[in-house]
Amino acid sequence: KQEVTQIPAALSVPEGENLVLNCSFTDSAIYNLQWFRQDPGKGLTSLLLIQSSQREQTSGRLNASLDKSSGRSTLYIAASQPGDSATYLCAANNTDKLIFGTGTRLQVFP
């Protein structure tokens, strides 16, 4: 059974810092891994999707990497801004089901 864990659970940083959010999964037989952002009380916004054959994906200030053999993915946020404040969720896709991590709640203060 796939289990997904995210570290840290919460993070509070000053504006401008570079951040690394971690995601671990127990079953490496994934199709892909997806990172989402969720604002309080809202739905999910997809940030990056990494296929199982890929090592990383980039979008603007965001970079996500995937190491299937070690069961890890990281989301790197460069030059953080207050608008980045949200909960970040990773989800592993096994057998056409998304298994979500526990989330990292990020606060970036001016």
Next chain:
Amino acid sequence: SAVISQKPSRDICQRGTSLTIQCQVDSQVTMMFWYRQQPGQSLTLIATANQGSEATYESGFVIDKFPISRPNLTFSTLTVSNMSPEDSSIYLCSVEGVEGDYGYTFGSGTRLTVV
């Protein structure tokens, strides 16, 4: 990627009543997924809905409590039946990507409070 319209966005309901949540997708999709997010928790899959067949429920979720309809390839409803305060959650629908984009897209969510 697909665009999903989900409604209502929020509701406050009396215990013992039922609420039906609707999701409309702007393209035809084979499978639609329904998730629950309890306060302070991550998302848990409730069921997978295929058009023309009964939904497949995950462990811990039953059809009598969460009946699902999937009348066509662009629409689905989830009903939360006989509600109790423990059902207070955000409910979200989701579809897998189309045209080679295999990422999942989510609706904006329904924030349900049961009093």
